[in-house]
Amino acid sequence: MAIIEQAADELQALAASGPAVREAAPEDSGEAASWFQTAPMVIVLALFFGLPMLVVLVVSFFDFDRTDIIPTFILDNYVELFRSEVTLRLYASSLKFAFIVWAVTLVLGFNIAYFLVFHVRSLLWQIGLFLVCTVPFLTSNVIRMISWIPFLGRNGIFNQALEGAGIVNQPLEFLLFSDFAVIVAYVHLFTLFMVVPIFNSMARIDKSLLEAARDAGAGRFRVVAEIVLPLSRTGIALGSIFVITLVMGDSFVVRTMSGGQSASVVSALQNEVAGLQYPPAAASAVIMVIIVTLMVAGILRLVDVRKELAG
């Protein structure tokens, strides 16, 4: 059962930067021990994350020909990127997906968390239902994605049902291999990342606060709008960061579910990599990281996650 609490708490810990860091008294003798204990993880992350990201930055200034990358310092990759009209279209496409998926997962996530926290009374049921929402996260994303194919296809279950019920005369074509299918798959894969942090924020709301508001004559809707919503904003911010970075960084879902008809910034980048055009791909990655970082910073500006969780 601890695992459930962990799943809920890990996101809280994310913003609290480790509760212990703040609370523990500094011990001089312990500092060396802490270094030894954290060193292995820091070394692995430096070697396989820090260093590679630096390499991406460096290579984005390299030149290339048909087979190789040529060490030099040029700005051509960036100039090309900013000149091309495709760039703008790709970013528009990625941002569109990110915004729609964010809005849908937020509504779903908020309501699911609200149900689990305020309507489910028994702790055992709460844990059980939370697990039901969490378990798919630990199974294959590719399989969960392709499991929509028999549903949405031209002769799929959805169309069969619609025709059977006499709602449509001929199968709907837009269901599979379309933006619609991409969004369905994203929502299916990523709603959990919204549910868990919002659940965690809501679980810490003092329930007597809601009772007091109700006794003072506030209706259901006002209680949600004026108490639950503001007090869940940390979770909403964290969930938003997760969903937006996941959608902006995706290429696999958009490729499969759009049947190659839609593209995103990262799926275009993946094409460049497949064509061994590493320097332009690297430049594209650098710009994308800057944009996503700005978006995350913007969310963190709206909601001071650290202060809220520390308090």
Added chain:
Amino acid sequence: MHSADDARPWTFYAFAAFFTLFVLFLYGPMIVIYILSFQGPSGGMTFPLNGVSLHWFGALISQTRVGDIAGSFVRSIGLAALVALVTVVLSVLAGLGFRRRFRGSAFAFYLAIASLIMPGLFVGLGIALAFRLLGLETSWYVSGLGAQLTWTLPFGLLIMFAVLGRFNRSYEEAAIDLGATNWQKLREVTLPMLLPGIIGVALFGFTLSYDELARTALTAGSENTLPLEIWAMTTNVTSPTLYAVGAVTTIVSFVVIVIALSSIAFIQRRRIRGARDATLASAE
């Protein structure tokens, strides 16, 4: 908020219906592909079922133009076990280290968070480029392993933060007061108390590695892991074999999840019983 006997408001039923629909949305498509994986030999990618058979599971093993499913399965299990092991050791160590404030702790923390949020394909691209520039071959057990650790280690660390945040340090102090060495304290007090959390870290490490795609895509080298093999299948296999492999891989995930959760539940139950027995004994 409620006492046990007051009536449920109508909103409860509305939310319950909404939640049920969400669960259907979450599981419905998956259940459908498990059913379709038993499609008869002449059946297609969707309903109706043309008989029931194990034909498509057989096709997985006999490897007719499907690719190296068996080989990639073995590789993925091995890699997942390796990732789980490294993630457990490194995250537990780092979690313990983070209990004190130390110079560089903020840097280490933000390095882990950045590693978690970074799009996986970029990490893979960076590792592939670094290996290329250094003249090294990429392989699933070196570059692939490293790439997956950039994803599982931050998760492991965050889980350890959550576990250690609830950890009562007075047990450790008691051990020291009773004359335990640092090593005895760690082995006989700290680690056993953290065991459920450690199992949680192992579960995340294993399943996240076993299903990882974006980070592994450019770093696995010449031999594919299972998710890469399945990904390749989605573009060129148009038979229920795809569903059969989906059913098999999901069963593996579920077995791992059930083993982890039930061992955590077992430990917790034994603890509650132990505490009750101790209370009874002291009462006599």
